[in-house]
Amino acid sequence: MALSRAQGVLDELKALFGPRALLSRAAKEVYRYDAILVGPEPLAVVLPESREEVAALVRLARRHGVVLVPRGAGSGLSGGAVPEEGSIVVAFTRMTRLEVDPHTQTAWAEPGVTTARVSEAARPYGLFYPPDPASYRTSTLGGNLAENAGGPLCFKYGVTGDYVLELEWVDDEGGIQRQGRAAYDLPGLLIGSEGTLGLVTGARLRLLPLPRHRAALLAHFPGVEPLAEAVSEAVASGAVPARMEFMDPACAGAVEDYLRMGLPRGRALLLVETDGEEADLVEEELSLVEASARRHGAEVVRAAGEAEAEALWRARRAVSPALGRIRPKRVNEDIAVPRSALPRVVREIEALGKAFGLVVVQFGHIGDGNLHPNILFDPRRESEEKVWELAHEIARVALRHGGVLSGEHGIGLMKRDFMLEAVDPETLGALHRVKEALDPLGLFNPGKVLP
Amino acid sequence: MALSRAQGVLDELKALFGPRALLSRAAKEVYRYDAILVGPEPLAVVLPESREEVAALVRLARRHGVVLVPRGAGSGLSGGAVPEEGSIVVAFTRMTRLEVDPHTQTAWAEPGVTTARVSEAARPYGLFYPPDPASYRTSTLGGNLAENAGGPLCFKYGVTGDYVLELEWVDDEGGIQRQGRAAYDLPGLLIGSEGTLGLVTGARLRLLPLPRHRAALLAHFPGVEPLAEAVSEAVASGAVPARMEFMDPACAGAVEDYLRMGLPRGRALLLVETDGEEADLVEEELSLVEASARRHGAEVVRAAGEAEAEALWRARRAVSPALGRIRPKRVNEDIAVPRSALPRVVREIEALGKAFGLVVVQFGHIGDGNLHPNILFDPRRESEEKVWELAHEIARVALRHGGVLSGEHGIGLMKRDFMLEAVDPETLGALHRVKEALDPLGLFNPGKVLP
Ligand SMILES: Cc1cc2nc3c(=O)[nH]c(=O)nc-3n(C[C@H](O)[C@H](O)[C@H](O)COP(=O)(O)OP(=O)(O)OC[C@H]3O[C@@H](n4cnc5c(N)ncnc54)[C@H](O)[C@@H]3O)c2cc1C
Numbered sequence: 001m002a003l004s005r006a007q008g009v010l011d012e013l014k015a016l017f018g019p020r021a022l023l024s025r026a027a028k029e030v031y032r033y034d035a036i037l038v039g040p041e042p043l044a045v046v047l048p049e050s051r052e053e054v055a056a057l058v059r060l061a062r063r064h065g066v067v068l069v070p071r072g073a074g075s076g077l078s079g080g081a082v083p084e085e086g087s088i089v090v091a092f093t094r095m096t097r098l099e100v101d102p103h104t105q106t107a108w109a110e111p112g113v114t115t116a117r118v119s120e121a122a123r124p125y126g127l128f129y130p131p132d133p134a135s136y137r138t139s140t141l142g143g144n145l146a147e148n149a150g151g152p153l154c155f156k157y158g159v160t161g162d163y164v165l166e167l168e169w170v171d172d173e174g175g176i177q178r179q180g181r182a183a184y185d186l187p188g189l190l191i192g193s194e195g196t197l198g199l200v201t202g203a204r205l206r207l208l209p210l211p212r213h214r215a216a217l218l219a220h221f222p223g224v225e226p227l228a229e230a231v232s233e234a235v236a237s238g239a240v241p242a243r244m245e246f247m248d249p250a251c252a253g254a255v256e257d258y259l260r261m262g263l264p265r266g267r268a269l270l271l272v273e274t275d276g277e278e279a280d281l282v283e284e285e286l287s288l289v290e291a292s293a294r295r296h297g298a299e300v301v302r303a304a305g306e307a308e309a310e311a312l313w314r315a316r317r318a319v320s321p322a323l324g325r326i327r328p329k330r331v332n333e334d335i336a337v338p339r340s341a342l343p344r345v346v347r348e349i350e351a352l353g354k355a356f357g358l359v360v361v362q363f364g365h366i367g368d369g370n371l372h373p374n375i376l377f378d379p380r381r382e383s384e385e386k387v388w389e390l391a392h393e394i395a396r397v398a399l400r401h402g403g404v405l406s407g408e409h410g411i412g413l414m415k416r417d418f419m420l421e422a423v424d425p426e427t428l429g430a431l432h433r434v435k436e437a438l439d440p441l442g443l444f445n446p447g448k449v450l451p
Numbered sequence: 452m453a454l455s456r457a458q459g460v461l462d463e464l465k466a467l468f469g470p471r472a473l474l475s476r477a478a479k480e481v482y483r484y485d486a487i488l489v490g491p492e493p494l495a496v497v498l499p500e501s502r503e504e505v506a507a508l509v510r511l512a513r514r515h516g517v518v519l520v521p522r523g524a525g526s527g528l529s530g531g532a533v534p535e536e537g538s539i540v541v542a543f544t545r546m547t548r549l550e551v552d553p554h555t556q557t558a559w560a561e562p563g564v565t566t567a568r569v570s571e572a573a574r575p576y577g578l579f580y581p582p583d584p585a586s587y588r589t590s591t592l593g594g595n596l597a598e599n600a601g602g603p604l605c606f607k608y609g610v611t612g613d614y615v616l617e618l619e620w621v622d623d624e625g626g627i628q629r630q631g632r633a634a635y636d637l638p639g640l641l642i643g644s645e646g647t648l649g650l651v652t653g654a655r656l657r658l659l660p661l662p663r664h665r666a667a668l669l670a671h672f673p674g675v676e677p678l679a680e681a682v683s684e685a686v687a688s689g690a691v692p693a694r695m696e697f698m699d700p701a702c703a704g705a706v707e708d709y710l711r712m713g714l715p716r717g718r719a720l721l722l723v724e725t726d727g728e729e730a731d732l733v734e735e736e737l738s739l740v741e742a743s744a745r746r747h748g749a750e751v752v753r754a755a756g757e758a759e760a761e762a763l764w765r766a767r768r769a770v771s772p773a774l775g776r777i778r779p780k781r782v783n784e785d786i787a788v789p790r791s792a793l794p795r796v797v798r799e800i801e802a803l804g805k806a807f808g809l810v811v812v813q814f815g816h817i818g819d820g821n822l823h824p825n826i827l828f829d830p831r832r833e834s835e836e837k838v839w840e841l842a843h844e845i846a847r848v849a850l851r852h853g854g855v856l857s858g859e860h861g862i863g864l865m866k867r868d869f870m871l872e873a874v875d876p877e878t879l880g881a882l883h884r885v886k887e888a889l890d891p892l893g894l895f896n897p898g899k900v901l902p
Pocket residue numbers: 034035069070071072073074075076077079080081092111132133134135138139140141142143144145146147148149150151152194195196198199200201320408409445
């Protein structure tokens with residue numbers, strides 16, 4: 001961008017946003033990366049406080065031909081919030097209004113509200129907000145909506161988009177739009193579009209009554225194959241557990257090294273929680289899972305009470321820090337495959353890791369066939385190029401087995417070019433046409449999702 | 452259309468489709484109307500048998516500048532399948548391939564498959580397909596997808612779109628597209644777009660395990676107000692009944708006149724069914740509803756066993772024929788309002804009926820606040836113009852109370868012009884842009900949905 005034009009933009013930003021327009025290199029530094037990729041320094045970072053300010057910003061960007069990169073907490077794992085040169089980062093962390101309406105069992109939330117806060121605010125009314133990405137203490141609803149985020153609870157309860165009754169966003173002309181889920185479901189189109197079709201400024205979310213009872217177990221198997229079979233059998237028998245998480249032996253070992261909680265070595269772990277209104281039924285549902293697990297050679301430990309159950313979920317949440325101790329860096333892949341293909345997929349990815357000479361551990365939301373193969377590496381000793389090549393090969397395994405490129409982390413920058421292998425040219429053309437229809441000037445998050 | 456051009460189109464249709472291109476006036480006659488409106492005679496009716504034939508038809512239409520009106524069973528209630536002059540009706544009733552895959556608990560269905568057939572084919576595997584419009588014995592999946600149809604089960608189980616894992620459609624260039632529910636959710640955009648964005652040629656549907664137990668009750672109340680309050684209270688207490696249908700006293704009276712099954716006179720009726728894996732829980736959930744009903748002055752009759760429950764649902768299904776005996780014609784309105792507004796809305800609509808001097812009865816899926824005020828009339832004695840005026844006023848009542856124009860029947864022709872009052876110009880502009888992006892020549896179902 002020509003310097004004089006840039007200066008004009010910066011002057012206007014300063015006038016409009018005052019100290020909420022971050023312009024110094026130091027202030028902008030932390031807005032260059034999300035949880036997986038780093039980008040160049042943006043022209044500016046702006047922290048709007050209302051839908052009207054967001055609209056004004058879009059009009060400014062339009063006038064000057066500057067592009068906008070929306071951003072929540074930057075916990076994304078596909079580079080979606082990473083700026084490009086000359087762009088303005090729109091960080092929504094100051095738009096944090098949240099209103100729970102117990103009467104309609106809904107909440108109105110601005111995009112900067114963190115995921116966990118919704119359930120916290122709903123709890124006094126006996127309600128909760130189910131979508132629970134493992135990042136829920138830091139991730140924002142804006143980011144969740146843009147990625148259509150899932151989480152452990154999503155096998156039973158569904159993903160972010162399933163809880164959106166109404167969406168408000170600023171379009172490419174700076175108009176403020178608001179629509180329910182009607183004919184021509186634009187909210188549904190915006191959800192999961194990773195900030196490339198408009199800037200989300202609010203959503204009416206559906207809340208559910210908090211289940212009264214919970215029960216949990218840990219099952220360990222000789223391998224991932226019998227584990228996946230046990231899960232399929234339990235689901236076929238009618239069990240709909242709230243959470244079903246698995247770890248391969250390498251991942252379980254890393255967690256045990258970290259927590260020293262007595263997890264067995266060399267075993268594939270399955271963590272299961274059932275929930276509901278009736279203690280009996282909750283127990284019985286768990287028994288269905290337990291029986292299938294035992295039939296497939298597992299040893300099963302039931303959590304006695306809330307505290308023991310909490311310890312199990314602590315183990316699951318410890319995966320991230322535990323893996324950080326093995327190698328300083330990691331690429332967190334995210335694929336989804338038909339559950340029946342899971343054992344083969346896990347095996348093929350294991351073999352790929354060995355062939356590349358890189359450490360790969362696997363875990364994920366097994367109910368949905370959502371797998372997170374993580375490549376652990378030390379950039380001082382291992383080639384980053386090889387790591388990305390392996391990530392690409394892992395995505396190919398998913399496609400070969402009838403799966404998809406991303407289970408929940410999105411396409412972003414990281415998987416944009418893989419889209420050419422995942423989507424046929426016809427459909428890709430349609431995606432481009434939608435993008436051009438809603439953002440003809442390409443103002444919103446350019447270079448993401450679409451190759 | 453110039454005669455010579457029309458002749459060219461007809462010749463090509465004959466060559467491509469043989470006797471499946473219906474060209475005579477008599478053969479085309481039944482394709483002029485759906486369950487609520489009649490249109491002019493189309494140029495031709497075509498009955499394709501494969502996606503490739505649909506694609507060829509789109510290319511033909513494109514070449515000749517002829518528009519296409521997709522059609523399922525014609526059971527629609529907003530005029531969506533009604534042809535315009537010179538159009539080709541594409542009737543999907545011969546595309547009826549259906550394959551259930553019990554392993555993945557899914558089914559692949561072509562658009563001409565009737566709704567009821569999916570559950571019938573799934574039943575031997577202990578599975579079912581929840582979306583159940585009251586028209587499910589005749590309506591097709593193509594029509595269900597285009598309208599995003601609901602039904603009595605949708606309070607607990609959700610609507611058609613919630614069961615679509617993958618959608619296949621033919622685009623405006625005759626390309627065959629197929630996409631899962633990923634970033635840029637085009638399937639979600641097509642679902643509910645009433646045939647205006649593409650022609651659906653197939654869908655992968657999610658199936659659920661059949662619930663093992665059911666229980667049902669009939670509660671009758673002094674009026675709609677305490678009935679609606681009882682429902683809200685029951686839902687707030689954690690009950691999620693599978694079905695909750697209500698009838699106002701006029702509707703209940705019509706059903707009793709028709710069936711003579713001993714329904715009380717002058718009372719508002721609530722029919723409730725709970726279902727699930729555990730007989731105890733299913734009973735307990737029903738008890739929650741029963742208790743709230745009694746607290747609001749209802750008398751409650753529990754169905755003893757399947758046969759009595761079936762009789763209750765027969766009463767609900769008898770609404771259509773029962774109303775047909777009161778006046779020869781009716782306009783079936785379809786609005787959705789916040790459940791808390793329902794008593795006031797019902798009262799206002801009652802008053803409107805009186806003011807217009809027309810018979811209005813009301814019933815619907817009360818769990819979702821989905822109301823079907825029906826205007827009954829005799830076109831020989833009552834002004835049809837006045838009937839449509841009243842229908843418009845009813846839609847306005849919904850909008851005034853924070854509701855929407857259509858709960859499940861769609862916008863079609865019937866409510867197209869009401870859209871101007873329901874959707875702000877900004878959002879309407881966005882809808883038009885999407886239409887232009889996916890169908891720039893306006894080939895698909897012109898004149899529907901968008902004013
Ligand atoms: C340890 C860890 C665990 C995780 N676990 C899960 C998990 O279980 N499930 C899961 O789904 N994800 C998970 N994630 C990924 C990530 O947390 C989610 O994608 C989350 O939704 C991102 O939210 P964010 O606020 O950090 O968004 P960001 O990373 O800031 O942005 C994500 C995307 O949203 C866009 N965006 C942000 N705000 C807006 C807005 N207002 N309007 C339009 N676009 C916007 C950005 O442009 C970007 O494309 C995890 C991440 C980490 C680090």
